[in-house]
């Protein structure tokens with residue numbers, strides 16, 4: 298059973314019950330480059346009430362510094378890098394801390410600049426990714442392309458995420474590394490979102506791209522670093538002892554059940570689903586209590602609007 302937030306007294310109750318607000322971004326804060334209605338005012342309201350806010354996004358196309366620019370551009374001021382947790386950053390930390398990939402090993406990237414930047418910031422050399430040789434204008438597929446025929450022997454990990462400039466060459470080159478050395482090169486993914494909410498439509502999500510190379514290689518990723526993986530939650534809790542001690546004072550706000558809501562629930566937080574991204578109200582209302590969000594709302598901006 299879930300409760301719809303539709304009245305001012307419910308917003309007051311939420312402000313009284315929670316100190317820590319974790320926000321998903323695509324489909325909650327913005328759709329592409331469009332900020333959703335009254336999000337700026339809602340975030341300002343939370344700051345006014347001294348709430349702690351984190352932005353937790355599975356979108357790996359940007360690094361944390363790029364997100365700071367995006368927040369600024371969309372009129373959300375004063376976001377600090379420590380408040381932004383992206384799957385590109387989570388993946389880079391995984392490669393360094395969990396996989397312990399030596400820095401003289403290279404990383405093959407199926408994805409965008411966000412992953413490359415976060416890996417390079419930790420001292421890794423990346424291949425693939427946004428390399429212009431793989432996306433040149435008018436490039437026709439050629440099975441003798443060096444990306445397919447001259448595999449780099451120093452590649453020690455294959456990472457995959459949202460790839461907005463995907464093509465057959467990039468997918469096929471990724472497949473070569475996944476098959477190489479009897480399929481032993483570690484395969485790390487950012488996230489499992491099958492679709493990507495954009496203004497007025499759904500686009501192909503990172504999960505669908507990763508599924509393509511998984512299917513072709515017969516391999517599943519060795520790790521998926523974004524939501525709902527709890528290593529991201531543990532990093533947030535490590536930076537926020539209050540949330541760690543009392544997760545029930547935390548509210549995870551998202552638009553997708555199998556990533557955002559599961560992430561919040563598994564982390565011991567209460568959850569709020571907004572209907573501006575992936576899920577539909579009739580689905581949410583019919584969920585059994587184990588998977589239903591604590592609350593749902595038409596949009597995040599309702600917090601502000603209901604108090605007017």
Ligand SMILES: O=C(O)[C@H](O)[C@H](O)COP(=O)(O)O
Nearest residue numbers: 322323354355356493502503
């Ligand atoms: O396909 C993807 O990577 C996701 O749909 C998308 O970018 C998720 O971002 P989030 O909703 O976590 O901000």
